[in-house]
Amino acid sequence: MNRHDLTSGLFWLGISIFVSFQAVQLGVGVFSNPGPGFVLFWSSVIFGLLSIVLVIKAILGKGGQGKLADSWKGLKWSHVFVTIVALFLYASFLTRIGFLLLTFGFMVLLYALGKTKPWITVAAAFVTIMLAYIIFHFALQIQFPRGILGW
Amino acid sequence: MPLDTLSSLLYGFSIALQPENLLFCLIGSVLGTLVGVLPGIGPVGAIAILLPITFKISTTGAIIMLAGLYYGAMYGGSTTSILVNIPGEAASVVTCMDGHQMALQGRAGPALGISAFGSFIAGTIGVIGLMLFAVPLSKMALKFGPHEYFSLIILGLTFVTYLSHGSMLKAVMMCCFGLMLSNIGLDPITSTPRITFDIPELFDGIGIAPVAMGLFGIGEVLVNLERTITTQLVKTKVKNLFPSKLDWIESKWALVRGTLVGFFLGILPGGGHVVASFLSYGLEKRLSKHPEKFGKGAIEGVAAPESANNSAASSSFIPLLTLGIPPNVSLSVLFGAFLIHGITPGPFLIKSHPDVFWGVLSSMYVGNVMLLVLNLPLIPMWVQVLKIPDRYLYPLILLFCLIGAYSMNNNVFDVFAMIIFGVVGYLFRKFEYEGAPLVLAFVLGPLLDLNLRQALLISDGKFIDFFTRPISAVTLGLAIFLLLSATFPFVTKRLQQYRESVDDDAL
Numbered sequence: 312m313n314r315h316d317l318t319s320g321l322f323w324l325g326i327s328i329f330v331s332f333q334a335v336q337l338g339v340g341v342f343s344n345p346g347p348g349f350v351l352f353w354s355s356v357i358f359g360l361l362s363i364v365l366v367i368k369a370i371l372g373k374g375g376q377g378k379l380a381d382s383w384k385g386l387k388w389s390h391v392f393v394t395i396v397a398l399f400l401y402a403s404f405l406t407r408i409g410f411l412l413l414t415f416g417f418m419v420l421l422y423a424l425g426k427t428k429p430w431i432t433v434a435a436a437f438v439t440i441m442l443a444y445i446i447f448h449f450a451l452q453i454q455f456p457r458g459i460l461g462w
Numbered sequence: 463m464p465l466d467t468l469s470s471l472l473y474g475f476s477i478a479l480q481p482e483n484l485l486f487c488l489i490g491s492v493l494g495t496l497v498g499v500l501p502g503i504g505p506v507g508a509i510a511i512l513l514p515i516t517f518k519i520s521t522t523g524a525i526i527m528l529a530g531l532y533y534g535a536m537y538g539g540s541t542t543s544i545l546v547n548i549p550g551e552a553a554s555v556v557t558c559m560d561g562h563q564m565a566l567q568g569r570a571g572p573a574l575g576i577s578a579f580g581s582f583i584a585g586t587i588g589v590i591g592l593m594l595f596a597v598p599l600s601k602m603a604l605k606f607g608p609h610e611y612f613s614l615i616i617l618g619l620t621f622v623t624y625l626s627h628g629s630m631l632k633a634v635m636m637c638c639f640g641l642m643l644s645n646i647g648l649d650p651i652t653s654t655p656r657i658t659f660d661i662p663e664l665f666d667g668i669g670i671a672p673v674a675m676g677l678f679g680i681g682e683v684l685v686n687l688e689r690t691i692t693t694q695l696v697k698t699k700v701k702n703l704f705p706s707k708l709d710w711i712e713s714k715w716a717l718v719r720g721t722l723v724g725f726f727l728g729i730l731p732g733g734g735h736v737v738a739s740f741l742s743y744g745l746e747k748r749l750s751k752h753p754e755k756f757g758k759g760a761i762e763g764v765a766a767p768e769s770a771n772n773s774a775a776s777s778s779f780i781p782l783l784t785l786g787i788p789p790n791v792s793l794s795v796l797f798g799a800f801l802i803h804g805i806t807p808g809p810f811l812i813k814s815h816p817d818v819f820w821g822v823l824s825s826m827y828v829g830n831v832m833l834l835v836l837n838l839p840l841i842p843m844w845v846q847v848l849k850i851p852d853r854y855l856y857p858l859i860l861l862f863c864l865i866g867a868y869s870m871n872n873n874v875f876d877v878f879a880m881i882i883f884g885v886v887g888y889l890f891r892k893f894e895y896e897g898a899p900l901v902l903a904f905v906l907g908p909l910l911d912l913n914l915r916q917a918l919l920i921s922d923g924k925f926i927d928f929f930t931r932p933i934s935a936v937t938l939g940l941a942i943f944l945l946l947s948a949t950f951p952f953v954t955k956r957l958q959q960y961r962e963s964v965d966d967d968a969l
Contacts, residue, residue, distance in 0.1 A: 315892075315893050315894070316893075318893075319893045319895070323635060323639075326639075326642075330642050330657070333656075333657050337649075337654060337656055338654075341923065342918055342923030342924075342925070343918065343919070343922045343923030344918075344919065344923070345914070345915045345918050345919070346652075347649035347651070347652050347654040347656055348656070349911075349914075349915060350641065350645060350907075350910065350911040350914060350915070351642060351645040351656060351657075354638045354641040354642050354645075355638070355642055357634075357638050358635060358638035358639060358642065361631060361634060361635045361638065362635065364631060365631060365632070365635070368631070382892045383688075383892075386688040386689060387687065387688045387689070388688050390687045390688055391684050391687050391688050391888065394683075394684060394687060394860070395684070395881075395884075395885055395888075398680070398860070398864075398881045398884070399878075399881060401864065401877075402864075402874050402877040402878050402881055403874075405868070405874055405877070406874060414861065414864075417861075418857055418861065421856070421857035421860065422853065422854070422857055424687075424853070425851070425852070425853020425854070425857075426853070427853060435854065439857070439858065439861065443861060443865065447515075447865055447869070451515055451518055451869075452518060453515075453865065453868075453869040454872055455868070
């Protein structure tokens with residue numbers, strides 16, 4: 312049994328069922344007068360059928376007998392986890408805290424993951440944020456959220 | 463060459479040679495080379511990251527820069543392949559085999575040189591072909607109706623799944639998923655909100671930039687963050703960049719064949735430049751009087767794939783600019799750039815925006831010259847770039863992605879969308895799904911939706927009409943043939959054996 316394909320196949324099957332219900336609610340229409348859910352419905356039906364094929368192949372297949380967690384075995388998955396959490400936190404607090412302050416903290420965290428010396432981490436984050444601000448804000452005139460600092 | 467084409471080309475040069483556009487061409491080419499050199503981020507992610515920044519510049523300048531980035535990446539990809547044995551770009555995988563061997567034998571200079579000259583020659587011939595093919599093809603495309611467009615899109619999606627590296631089943635699934643995602647937002651015909659969950663930002667649908675930046679920028683960085691990659695630079699002085707007379711004699715036919723293979727495969731939808739580089743290498747090995755030299759430092763093994771991928775990069779603009787159908791994932795992001803700037807690529811582009819069409823086309827000649835002139839002397843600089851530690855590089859890529867996503871609409875919705883697609887891209891790699899069919903289907907989805915529904919309305923729901931129109935019948939027939947052939951066990955087996963042999967050779 313291929314657990315990776317089985318898991319992903321079941322997940323996709325769930326998605327296809329959800330989307331096909333949504334499409335029906337929108338109105339599939341008829342072939343001579345297709346509705347707004349026409350393509351959505353048929354693509355979700357094909358998607359669902361293919362997901363079932365994937366699930367069957369995964370159950371009958373020989374490869375990938377290992378656990379799901381094996382995909383992360385021996386890898387620095389904690390770095391990925393911390394980065395994803397940091398990215399979501401960054402997006403959540405960007406408008407409230409502001410670009411400069413939050414990005415500085417974000418860069419310090421990311422550079423620190425690379426195990427550089429603390430002063431290098433802080434200096435690199437500072438230089439990065441200043442260069443980014445000069446290039447994107449002053450040169451390309453992108454308006455960043457000001458946040459609590461007001462600039 | 464017809465006189466009107468020549469005068470249009472001169473008009474194009476008058477636009478491409480404007481100082482502002484020259485600068486954008488230079489920036490695009492240099493950034494493209496940088497992206498090609500650096501493993502971990504490809505042209506798709508880079509074009510997506512730069513996309514929001516181009517809002518502030520003219521349409522022609524923006525497309526010139528992004529196009530330069532695309533074909534510049536083909537030049538840069540070979541540098542890492544030859545010096546580090548790590549392909550900077552998918553199309554340079556095959557260059558590792560003989561290029562790195564040449565470097566180990568102290569011939570890094572001629573390998574880099576023939577790669578740059580081959581890229582220049584093939585890229586330029588590709589642009590000439592693009593110029594000659596584009597005008598008649600766009601005139602022909604004016605006769606296309608919704609039936610023909612629907613069939614062409616289906617063929618494009620079929621090619622991209624047929625030529626996918628992994629499971630074809632999963633590739634078709636990703637196409638369907640991309641189509642479903644592209645349906646989010648207001649229906650183009652009835653303006654009914656589709657799967658928007660009453661979120662106003664979803665009424666316009668999900669943008670191509672957050673999807674591409676997430677899948678190919680953030681996703682790629684996340685995958686690399688958990689690995690420890692040690693890059694081993696060849697400890698040799700890069701000298702004698704100009705290939706010797708013998709090198710030229712040995713590689714001249716490889717250059718010609720690579721250019722031709724690349725040109726014709728580039729037009730076909732489905733990642734033409736990657737397939738072209740593999741196929742030209744295989745062809746060269748088969749035709750060679752000394753096939754045993756391949757994999758051990760044969761200069762033809764560098765010349766053929768490098769000319770093929772550059773020629774394909776140029777010719778892949780033909781379906782984009784004349785039919786409005788991007789043949790690969792990089793150009794589908796470029797297609798998004800056109801749309802963001804209010805221009806729809808297709809048969810009307812030459813008439814409605816000749817400045818953009820001829821300006822971009824002419825800039826490709828200029829860009830190829832720039833890449834040749836800049837790349838050879840700058841190779842020592844690119845070698846230094848390779849020494850930038852990942853711990854500094856990846857945070858920078860993440861920051862560029864975040865800034866790029868935010869600057870699209872100055873709101874955090876796009877940032878969230880990009881991060882979500884980043885996580886999806888990361889999980890795709892874990893569960894062995896490909897992002898390219900998804901992105902291509904996502905970009906072509908609205909076109910498919912509109913043309914299919916229009917065609918059915920015109921035909922009063924009769925599907926047979928797709929097979930009674932000659933162009934539609936041929937393209938749809940070819941798509942069906944490809945899909946069916948992949949389901950025949952013996953064809954699948956041969957295809958799998960071919961892929962494995964190519965992968966084994968590449969590694």
